[in-house]
Amino acid sequence: MRVSNITPNSFTFTFLLRCFESFDALQCGEVLHSEILKLGFGSSVFAKNTLMDFYAKCGNLGLARKVFDEMPERDVVSWNTMIGAYTIHGNQEYAIFLFEAMPERNLVSWNSVIAGLLKAGNMELARSVFKRMPEKSDVSWNTMISGYVKLGDVENARAIFDEMPEKSIISWTAMVSGYAMRGDLQSARKMFDRMPEKNVVSWNAMIAGYVNNHMFDEALSVFQHMLIDGNYKPNQTTLISVLSACSHLGSQEHGKWVDSFIRKNKFDLSVPLGNALIDTFAKCGDMENAKAVFLRMGQRCIITWTTMISGLAVNGHCREAVELYGQMSLEVVEPDDVVFIAVLSACTHGGLLEEGKRVFYQMVNKFGIKPRIEHYGCMVDLLGRAGKFEEALSFIKSMHLEPNTVIWATLLSACKTYRNGELLESLTRRILEQEPNNPSYLTLIMNLSSSIGRWQDALNFRVATRDQGIVKTPGCSSIQIGNNVHEFLAKDTKHPQRKEIYRVLGCLNGHLKLCEVE
């Protein structure tokens, strides 16, 4: 461990602990701990505080508490660190207990305990502790504001904000995201525009606010204003939000722009940033650039693999997606339930029945992941599309979850290809029992009935749904060409170039029919 003759001191260790913290390297921490004890640095309160914080941030409250209990003497930071640890892990009772037991308190102690109370949803007590404070700092006020905001109580947040004598950037930003969280983008924008000064985080809050409320054009426009202003430098968070907007808009141009921005400004391609970039390119159908980013990334996490696998799947590279899963198994990445949804849906889209069965088996038996209804859905889809109705039905019987309507509707869709009228009837009955008024299912049943020649059934359904006033929310797709985003609905008649579009669609359909025959 030691490579030089210089003896490490307590600062060396605390610094190392800080470094390990970012990697969640609990084991390294334990090695360091024993080293600290051996060398006799354990007596320093400073070193112990850092160690305690390290254990807490690694999620091991027990070890943190052990260090705290065994300390021969403690300062106020030791107490605050332990209170903070309990707060982060939602262990509010212990936090309060320590707070009451402290020999002396400073502002941080009060603020931590208030933050914890708000996190636990205990507004009454938080407010009364806040009132009891001998003196307040801006952090105390901001803790109250952000606490209320996180609970979705913007009115009380605003009341504290208005009462606050000297508001800081943080107070304003908290209010911006508070209004945004509630979907009130007008008030959020008003706050944002009225801010006496801004920083990157405030811009980020505004951009993320628009993105979270699906106002992607507005998000990009705020980002543009930020660049035009020239006083602020976007950071990783900014770019991740902007990329999220790009991916929802399918805006390849913006995605490429962010990619080159990252290169030009020598941004570190961090895991979350790389993930967002991959997602954007994949949603734009640009798998070449997605792959390039994937390969450029120095580190990857499970989200990276999931994004890449599902990107390949939705763009039709289903085999490649399954192969990538194989590659993932070779690395030290622990798969989770979400990545298996991506892999299984790749199998479904590609009709890869055997691979799908194998992957499902591995998920359950090798990785011990309990299937969710989505996993079951993929398997039913896979079996149904392969025409294995018997197997699908017995698979559904073997599920440890109650089959929902989605499962039945998935199987139902498969009846179209195989013209299985009998199954269609029994599935229809089941679905209508469970969800008689869901317009999506009614439309599905109607279309299926007519597609296999049961015109009378289809007609009956249409009349029944119309009489009941059931209207299906139309699905909408969009594409960006140049700077314009074009939106399309089913049977759309509004687009200026509709004639050409329908002509091309007709052509495509013809080609597809030919493929089917072959």
Add this chain to the structure above:
DNA sequence: GTAGGGTTAG
């Protein structure tokens, strides 16, 4: 050079 407040990807 240890503790508390605003922004982030499947």
